[in-house]
Amino acid sequence: MLGSGADRLRADVNRLLAFLFHQGILDEQFLQLQQLQDESSPNFVSQVVNIYFQESEKLLRNLRSLLMERKLSDYKNIGIHINQLMGSSSSIGAKRVRNVCVAFRAASDQNNRTGCLRVLEVLEHDYCFLKNKLHELFQ
Numbered sequence: 601m602l603g604s605g606a607d608r609l610r611a612d613v614n615r616l617l618a619f620l621f622h623q624g625i626l627d628e629q630f631l632q633l634q635q636l637q638d639e640s641s642p643n644f645v646s647q648v649v650n651i652y653f654q655e656s657e658k659l660l661r662n663l664r665s666l667l668m669e670r671k672l673s674d675y676k677n678i679g680i681h682i683n684q685l686m687g688s689s690s691s692i693g694a695k696r697v698r699n700v701c702v703a704f705r706a707a708s709d710q711n712n713r714t715g716c717l718r719v720l721e722v723l724e725h726d727y728c729f730l731k732n733k734l735h736e737l738f739q
Contacts, residue, residue: 630693646738
């Protein structure tokens with residue numbers, strides 16, 4: 601009976617991963633990250649993803665802070681933060697977050713504060729969705 605519970609759990613995990621790939625939330629980089637996990641480091645993926653979440657939340661707070669300043673926004677710093685978030689999102693396979701970062705970068709390159717604020721809202725939403733789904737996956 602224990603085996604069928606493990607099989608059900610594995611099937612649930614596979615369904616969730618298939619959904620995340622189908623929706624463009626994750627890409628093949630996430631699978632490559634999973635391949636680095638073995639018996640000697642059974643929590644490797646969740647540890648890497650938790651570090652990603654900790655760092656990303658700092659970057660998102662900094663981005664919002666930079667954009668909320670009433671004076672001219674610091675687009676150079678915004679670009680640096682976006683590049684960091686884009687790179688770390690790519691490294692864990694967070695495809696949708698990375699793609700939104702590309703749009704954010706384009707708005708930042710044009711010094712478009714309104715566009716940046718709009719894209720930041722989408723970025724925060726997609727980031728929260730990713731975080732919730734990966735949290736669900738690791739449970």
